[in-house]
Amino acid sequence: MKFEINAGQRSLEANFIVNSDELLIKSGEKELRFEAILVQPGVYSILVNNRSFVVGVCPSEANRVNVNGTPINLELLDAVHLHLRELGWDDLQDVKTGLISAQIPGLVTKIFHKVGDAIREGDPLFLIEAMKMENEIKSPVEGIVKRIGVIEGQTVEKGTNIIEIV
Amino acid sequence: MFKKILIANRGEIALRVMRTCREMGIEVVAVFSEADRSAPHVLFADEAYLIGPAPSTESYLNYEKILEVAKASGADAIHPGYGFLSENTDFAREVSEAGIIFIGPPASAIKIMGDKTMARQTMLKTQVPVVPGTEEPIEDIAKALNVAKEIGFPVLIKAAGGGGGKGMRIVNSASEFEDAVGKAERESQSAFGDGRVYVEKYLEEPHHIEFQILADTHGNTIHLNERECSIQRRYQKVIEESPSPFIDDDLRSRMGQAAVETAESCKYVGAGTVEFLVDKHRNFYFLEMNTRLQVEHPVTEMVTGIDLVAEQIRIASGQPLSMKQTDIRSTGHAIECRIYAEDASNDFAPSTGEIVMLQIPDGAGTRFDGAIRQGMKITPYYDPMLGKLICWATDRDAALNRSERALREFYIGGIETTIQFCRSVVRHPVFRHGTYDTHFYSNFREALHEDLAASTDEVLLVAGGSLYHHQNQIKHSSNSAVSSKKARSNWVSAQLGRKI
Numbered sequence: 001m002k003f004e005i006n007a008g009q010r011s012l013e014a015n016f017i018v019n020s021d022e023l024l025i026k027s028g029e030k031e032l033r034f035e036a037i038l039v040q041p042g043v044y045s046i047l048v049n050n051r052s053f054v055v056g057v058c059p060s061e062a063n064r065v066n067v068n069g070t071p072i073n074l075e076l077l078d079a080v081h082l083h084l085r086e087l088g089w090d091d092l093q094d095v096k097t098g099l100i101s102a103q104i105p106g107l108v109t110k111i112f113h114k115v116g117d118a119i120r121e122g123d124p125l126f127l128i129e130a131m132k133m134e135n136e137i138k139s140p141v142e143g144i145v146k147r148i149g150v151i152e153g154q155t156v157e158k159g160t161n162i163i164e165i166v
Numbered sequence: 167m168f169k170k171i172l173i174a175n176r177g178e179i180a181l182r183v184m185r186t187c188r189e190m191g192i193e194v195v196a197v198f199s200e201a202d203r204s205a206p207h208v209l210f211a212d213e214a215y216l217i218g219p220a221p222s223t224e225s226y227l228n229y230e231k232i233l234e235v236a237k238a239s240g241a242d243a244i245h246p247g248y249g250f251l252s253e254n255t256d257f258a259r260e261v262s263e264a265g266i267i268f269i270g271p272p273a274s275a276i277k278i279m280g281d282k283t284m285a286r287q288t289m290l291k292t293q294v295p296v297v298p299g300t301e302e303p304i305e306d307i308a309k310a311l312n313v314a315k316e317i318g319f320p321v322l323i324k325a326a327g328g329g330g331g332k333g334m335r336i337v338n339s340a341s342e343f344e345d346a347v348g349k350a351e352r353e354s355q356s357a358f359g360d361g362r363v364y365v366e367k368y369l370e371e372p373h374h375i376e377f378q379i380l381a382d383t384h385g386n387t388i389h390l391n392e393r394e395c396s397i398q399r400r401y402q403k404v405i406e407e408s409p410s411p412f413i414d415d416d417l418r419s420r421m422g423q424a425a426v427e428t429a430e431s432c433k434y435v436g437a438g439t440v441e442f443l444v445d446k447h448r449n450f451y452f453l454e455m456n457t458r459l460q461v462e463h464p465v466t467e468m469v470t471g472i473d474l475v476a477e478q479i480r481i482a483s484g485q486p487l488s489m490k491q492t493d494i495r496s497t498g499h500a501i502e503c504r505i506y507a508e509d510a511s512n513d514f515a516p517s518t519g520e521i522v523m524l525q526i527p528d529g530a531g532t533r534f535d536g537a538i539r540q541g542m543k544i545t546p547y548y549d550p551m552l553g554k555l556i557c558w559a560t561d562r563d564a565a566l567n568r569s570e571r572a573l574r575e576f577y578i579g580g581i582e583t584t585i586q587f588c589r590s591v592v593r594h595p596v597f598r599h600g601t602y603d604t605h606f607y608s609n610f611r612e613a614l615h616e617d618l619a620a621s622t623d624e625v626l627l628v629a630g631g632s633l634y635h636h637q638n639q640i641k642h643s644s645n646s647a648v649s650s651k652k653a654r655s656n657w658v659s660a661q662l663g664r665k666i
Contacts, residue, residue, distance in 0.1 A: 005630035012626050016634055025631050030623065034631045042523055042579065044635070048628055055632040058522050058579035065629045065636075069574035071586055072621060072629045105518045106546045130516045130546035155546075158519070 004082055006075040098141045098165035105158045106130030108150050117145045119165050126162055141165055167483050168192050168243045168267070172236045173207070175247030176226060178537040178553045179459070180207035183245045186475040195239045197232055199225035201545050206537040213239055220547045226250045229257045236266055243267035243482060245475075249549065252458040253280055269482040271457045275432040279455040289452050292431050294424045297443065297451040299366035304347060310365055311343050317367045323347055325354035326362040333357055336368055371446035371603040373412050374398065374453070377425035378466045378474070381434045382481045388491045389422040390472060393465050395441075397591060399514060399607045404584065405591055406462040407501045408469050411562060411600025412444065421450055428455055437463070437478045446603070461504070461554065464535055468500035468558040499565040500558045503573065503588035505536070507550040510587035511615060516550045519543070523579030527572035531558040531565075544581055552583065562600065566592055590614045 005012045014027040023034040035047045036055075046053040056066035063074050077085070102108075110127040113119065123139045143165040150162055171187050172195040173180045184194045184207065196211035201220035208214045215235040218225035225231075229251055236244055244261050246252035246269070258273040270276070279285050289296050298317045303326045304310040314321045314337070323346055325333030333354030335346040347363060355361035374395045381387040394410035395403045413421070425440035432455070439460045441453040463474050472489070480488070508514040524540040536553020544552070557572055559565040573589040594610060596602050607614070621629075 003630060003634070005626055007621070007626055007629065010621075010626060012623060012630070014627060014630060016631070023631055023635060025627050027623070027627055030627065032624070032627055032631070034628070034635075036632065036635050038639070043525075044632055046628055046632060048624070048631075051624075053625075053628050055628065056523050056577050056579050057632060057636040060519065060522055060580050063633070065632050066577055066579065067621070067625050067629050067632070069577060069585070069589070070621060070625070072625070074629050074633055076630050076633050104516060104546070106516075130518065135515065 002079050002082070004075075004077040006077065007072050098143055098146075099161060100125060100137065100139070100163045100165070102128060102156045102158055102160045102162055103137075104128065104130050104135065105156060106135075108152060108154050108156055108162065109134065111148060111150070111152055111163075113145050113148075113163070115145050115148060119143055119145060128156070137162075139165060168479065170195060170212075170239065170241045171243045171245055171269070171479070172197065172232070172239060172241040173211075173245050173247065174226070174229075174232050174251055175245075175249070176202055176205060176207055176537075176548065178535050178551070179247040179249075179461075181210055181537045182535050183247060183475050184210050186473055186479070187245075190476060190479065192479070195235070195241050197226070197235055199547075201547055204542075206539060215239065220545065222250065222548065229254070229260065233260060233264055233266075236261070237264065241266065243269050243479075245269040245478070246458065248458050248461060253456075255280070267482050269436070269478050271432075271434050271436045271438060275434050276457045278432040279457050282454070285454060288431050289428065292427050294427050294431075294452050295450065297366050297369070297453075300364045303362035303364050307344055307347060310347065311340060314343060314365050315340060317365070320368040320370070322366045322368040323350040323363050324366055325350065325358060326360065326364055333363060367451075369443055369445040369449075369451070371605065372396075373410070373444040373603050374403075374441065375410050375413065375421070375444050375450070376439050376441040376456075376460075377422055378460075378463065379425050379429045379434070379438050379440060380474075380477055380481070380487060381429050381436065381438070382487045383435055383484055384486045386487045386490075387426050387429050387434065388487065388489070388494060389425045390466050390470050390474075390494055391422065391496050392418060393460075393462055395462065396602055396604045397597070397606055398604060403462065404504050404506075404607075405502065405588060405597075406465050407499065407562075407565070408465045409496055409499065413448070417444075417448055417450070424450070424452070428452060436481050437474050461551070462502050464533060464554060464556045465500045465502045468533065468556055469496040469498060470494060471497070498558055498560045499562045500556055501565050501569045501592070502554050502556045503569060503592070504554050504584065505552045505576070505578075505588070506584045507544045507552055507581050508584055509582035510584055512582075514584075516546065517544070517582035518546050519581045521578055521580050523577060525575065525577040527555065527575035529572070529575075531568055532556075532572045533558070538578075552578070555588075563598075566598055587614065 001016050003014050014025050017024040025032040025034050032048045036044045039045050042057050044055045046055050065072055106128040109129045112124050119139045121142045125137050125139050128135050146166045147164040170193040173183050187194045193212045196207050196214040197217045198208045199220050217231045218228055251257040253276050255273040255277045258268045261268040278288055300313050320336055320338045323335040333350050335350045337343050337346045350363045351361040375392050377392050378390040392410050393406050393408045395406045397405040428440045437459055439456040442450045443453050444450045507517045509517050521542050526534050533556040538552050557568040559568045569592045576585050591597050
């Protein structure tokens with residue numbers, strides 16, 4: 001099966017071939033015999049052509065693996081995704097959304113607007129305080145505030161919707 | 167000697183202090199907030215008392231409550247750790263008035279050194295150099311120019327009412343002076359609503375070097391050599407080491423003497439730290455004195471073999487210092503890496519969540535002072551520091567190699583940490599060469615972050631293969647259990663919000 005592995009600016013094409021218990025990875029000139037065992041939940045010991053790697057795959061971090069102590073943010077695209085990209089559909093993921101959620105958990109200390117306010121791109125929307133530091137969240141879009149999901153003084157989890165701008 | 171000590175703190179420093187207490191046969195009392203019921207310091211202690219809700223203003227800073235607990239538990243002394251109440255003069259005084267020993271300096275010393283102007287005035291009466299400059303904000307430009315000429319260019323114009331680089335100007339010659347003062351004044355006015363500026367000597371390629379001191383109640387004050395703390399970001403230290411690769415024995419002894427003089431000038435008692443700025447010409451200037459145990463104190467412990475917390479406790483109980491200045495020997499080299507719950511690639515934004523995976527490094531010369539556990543939640547309520555990795559070896563190169571080795575073993579999954587950032591620093595050629603100053607992070611910022619992402623083709627393929635393998639394992643073991651999980655709404659009900 002063909003894959004594209006992307007990490008930051010780097011990109012590699014690879015062919016993953018499953019042979020019973022072993023995985024064979026071919027990429028350019030390279031041919032890696034990949035053998036993995038789970039040594040504790042989320043931690044694999046990997047032997048690749050007898051070279052030893054310890055790899056952590058954390059359930060709460062979907063596209064992040066830790067290889068010998070180095071965290072790597074990874075995108076693993078299979079044939080279907082590669083095809084979608086050829087059709088130009090992956091741009092959809094980059095559309096700026098007017099639904100602004102908390103990127104970090106914390107205390108919402110200030111909301112600068114009320115429902116109905118007109119917002120320009122870059123306007124400060126709210127302040128969220130986490131670990132003694134105040135973070136100002138600016139609007140990624142222009143529009144009108146449709147909904148505010150929290151009140152000042154409320155503690156929120158990561159991902160909680162704060163403001164919707166349409 | 168004390169029988170029972172209350173530790174008015176949490177996290178790694180609470181645990182650090184408790185460990186020494188237990189080794190000395192002293193019982194330890196923990197205090198904790200509602201968010202910390204299962205925190206490591208509570209589990210370690212002999213007794214533990216709930217003191218209030220999660221926000222520190224209602225718990226770890228609530229000194230009336232802490233004093234109440236100290237009295238009720240029969241503690242004969244209170245150790246404040248660092249941060250929270252450690253430099254609070256009212257707390258220090260009220261503890262003493264309640265007949266309990268405050269393990270720290272007298273309130274009067276905290277007061278002098280806690281106030282920048284008062285500290286500067288105190289230091290001007292000594293032989294210890296302070297950064298030359300105008301004592302008061304500029305009123306007369308001609309007078310200020312004379313001061314600038316006396317100090318020697320380049321000089322720095324700084325805002326009196328703020329910080330963070332706003333209203334700050336480096337002036338290289340007398341001809342630029344008046345213009346620069348005007349610009350700095352306008353900038354400060356708009357940034358802080360206060361247009362006052364003053365002149366200070368501009369220190370080229372400054373180093374932040376501090377000296378550990380110990381003083382007893384019998385009039386003995388000694389220093390325990392230096393810690394180089396020039397690796398900083400956002401004015402916060404990330405990596406410290408001892409000895410400093412920048413200073414020689416002659417400068418070390420002159421600065422050490424100045425540190426002792428500083429401590430004596432405010433009649434200091436206990437463990438303290440005198441911070442200096444050292445410019446590229448190796449001129450040193452008093453910056454400030456921290457009247458408490460420092461985060462980075464283990465660096466000094468590793469090279470001197472002295473347990474600073476044990477010394478603090480002995481001093482507080484009235485014992486004289488057990489060593490003289492001539493007994494102090496630094497052996498080998500120690501480097502500390504601070505591990506923060508922060509996302510280095512996102513301007514060090516705090517990261518919270520659950521520690522899902524944890525592997526703490528060990529092995530020769532490897533010390534970890536932390537208070538973390540697998541399954542523990544990192545909340546937004548407190549300081550984002552998870553712990554400190556301190557590596558000791560016989561020389562600096564070996565200590566660097568050991569630090570890199572230990573950082574590679576270190577794995578914390580579930581939250582972002584500065585582990586990888588520290589690794590990038592310890593293998594950076596300028597850091598390895600020991601020729602860095604406080605501009606290190608801003609000078610090499612890009613290279614450091616590039617290093618975070620760099621990896622070989624082999625590593626990338628291993629990473630990709632692992633992710634593929636892992637996803638297949640999940641698919642096979644749980645079938646559709648993952649995908650059938652009900653999508654949870656991310657809108658919360660505003661009515662549930664807690665009004666503060």
